[in-house]
Amino acid sequence: MSSRREFVKGSVLAATGSLLPAGAAKDLLATENAPEATPASSAADGWYDRPMRWAQLAFVEDDPGNYDPRFWLDYFRAVHADAACLSAGGVVAFYPTELPLQQRSQWLGDRDAFGDLQAGCRAMGMNIVARTDAHACWQKVYDAHPDWIRVDASGQPVRHPSDPRYWETCALGPYNFEFMTSVHEEIMRRYKPDGIFTNRWSGSGMCYCEHCRQNFRAATGLDLPRTTNPQDPARKQYILWRQQRLFDLWRLWNEKIRAINPGACYIANAGGGALSELDMKTIDQLAPTLVADRQGRRGLMAPWANGKNGKEYRATMGGKAIAGMFSVGIEDEHRWKDSVQNGDEIRMWVADGIAQGLRPWFIKFNAKPIDKRWLPVVQDIFQWHYANEKYLRNVQPLARVGLVYSQQSAWFYGGEQAREKIEEPALGFYEVLVEARIPFEMVHDRCLDAAHLAPFRTLILPNIAALSSEQCASLGKFVESGGGLVATYETSLYDEWGVRRKDFGLASLFGVSYAGKIEENMRNSYLSLEKDPAASSVHPLLRGFEDAGRIVNAVNQVSVTPTGESRFTPLRIIPSYPDLPMESVFTRPGGTHLPGVYLERIGGGRVVYFPGDIDRTFWDVLNVDHARLLRNAVEWVTNEAPIVTVEGKGILDLAMWEQASSMTLHLVNLTNPMMLKGPVREIDPISGQRVSLRIPEGKHVRRVHLLVAARDVPYRTERDSIYFETPAIGLHEVVAVDFSA
Ligand SMILES: [Zn+2]
DSSP states (O other): OOOHHHHHHHHHHHHHTOOOOTTGGGGGSOOTTSOOOOOTTOOTTOSTTSOOSEEEEEOOTTOTTTSOHHHHHHHHHHTTOOEEEEEEESSSBSSOOOOTTSOBOTTOTTOOHHHHHHHHHHHTTOEEEEEEEOSEEOHHHHHHOGGGBOBOTTSOBOBOSSOTTSEEBOSSSHIIIIIIHHHHHHHHHHHOOSEEEEESOSOSSOOOOHHHHHHHHHHHSSOOOSOOOTTSHHHHHHHHHHHHHHHHHHHHHHHHHHHHOTTOEEEESOOOSTTOSSOHHHHHHHOSSEEEEOOOOOSSOOTHHHHHHHHHHHHHHTTSOEEEEEESSOOSTTOOTTOOOOHHHHHHHHHHHHHTTOEEEEEEESSSOSOOTHHHHHHHHHHHHHHTGGGTSOSEEOOOEEEEEOHHIIIIIIGGGHIIIIIHHHHHHHHHHHHTTOOEEEEETTOOSHHHHTTOSEEEESSOOBOOHHHHHHHHHHHHTTOEEEEETTTTSBOTTSOBOSSOTTHHHHTEEEEEEEEOSOOSOEEEEOOOTTOSSOOGGGTTOTTOSEEEOOSSEEEEEEOSOOOOOSEEEEOOOOOSSGGGOSOOOOSOOOBSOEEEEETTEEEEEESBOHHHHHHHHOOHHHHHHHHHHHHHHHOSOOSEEEESSSOEEEEEEEOSSEEEEEEEEOOSTTSSSSOOSSOOOBOOOEEEEEOOTTOOEEEEEETTTTEEOOOEEETTEEEEEOOOBSSEEEEEEEEOO
């Protein structure tokens, strides 16, 4: 979040091992865009929208008496954190609990580690959320209530796999409903925090304890499932019943918390994208604010995964404040919890989250910092964020394209293969849109009503296989009224329960019928590019392919039969032929070369349907032709002038936002040899970019300036757009366009 110059400054601070004194930080920054100080509970509709920057300190048991609270309070002040999440209880109590089954930290003595730190934060006007953890308990709990412990499929209680002094708890029975409720009530009564955040509250896997068995049988008449196949009746019921139990628990904790402090709420560590377990639409009904727990990259993962997470929460939660929790350490299965991540990796991860609307929330385990290299990094990010807060309090995104995600498709159609069948097509399309520099939002498949879809011109359905008839009807209405649609592979071939239909639910939009066969794992199949004899120029879908004869096909495809009249198609499928021996590798003559894409114009809208899983294949192979083809499809169905164009070298994640009296364009520079597998070694700057921005109707531009380069930009106005060039971009740039009142 800072220029190279500021990064160097941060490094100097790191080398001297000291932090800025609390007062001095201000002098380093232009504070004209920073907010006026507001008291912690000023807003009439609750405090939830107030905090812009979060600090989380997760105590370890030996912290009390061994750590320096002053150090942390000074740091919170220096970074302008306006809310904190502090460890209170659950596994270990960091306050003098009177609940006999809650274990006080053995280092607590007569101290109140949580209470003292909370008082210090409150004195600085911060909002406070108390952290609890519900997933583990001590032997004394086991001895008193052996039925509170998680039981595995063989009927054995489960010891904690990392620290065998603990037992794993059952999330769906009395441990949470009774014991953790009493913990939350005690914390609320003693300290009146603004909320309680619970880590690992939803269980550590299937539990076969007596409560789970009895409750599931009472609710469904079935025994707990022994298979993960979502078409097994017990598994299908379990997926729903478990959510019901957890939402009941969420409501219970909300009610008990609010009975003591009406301005507080329960903040579950929950939510996410298609692969997340709790319905995001219901989460929206329960949560006035939430935190997206995606702490860093691991394995093959692009930095835009952080922004994606923010968009997934926003899809159902709209304008509610969503914090983006990031780790300062290495996020890896080997769990180096006391590690420190490379600074530029943290910067890129957090910059992408901020661009996509997340409010930064750093998390530090262990209050005795061993490796301090992260401190100036987070300080840089937060101070820049504070200085420019006015332009980060977004009112609404301006994107015209929506990428649909579907939890029900993952649960009931994807099952154990949900990552490959549901998430990978979405990841492929996400990468396509980032490379194409098209701003877009994620859209939840239970939010396809007219109000939710009003901002969008185009919807993309990346193998959204499981859709109800009502959802299909909503999509039909969207197209009829002028919307564009791009869909791939098995989209709508299953109902909302993952049961295959006789034909696509969207058959009339696609202009095809299911021909009864899926071709999987095809080798050596192609798409030939066709020229329309009746047209003088190449079809827009093939723009950029003028000199190409054929491109590679997808790996899997649905066999379909066209239902409409026969017409020109720009792509035809060359069926698979042998790839060995080499003498055998040639296109076989004859046969019908079916269309590789179907284009429809319905009402005012346009539809592109690909029977192949081009998007998933793209994520697998990253073939540039597929990226171009999918981009062309999105542009053809969108059929309007883009709201933004950014020309120049590099890969940029874009976001466009409107604030109270301004709009912003975020340009996050992801150009990096470590873009798809972190951590990045350093930020690689890119050259200046030529930008055109469409100005919303009725707005008049007063000033265009850059929030990272910290200077005005000369621009020219032409019709409804402004044109300008940015200087070279390091980590990111944010273009702020002020409107006259
Ligand atoms: Zn259980």
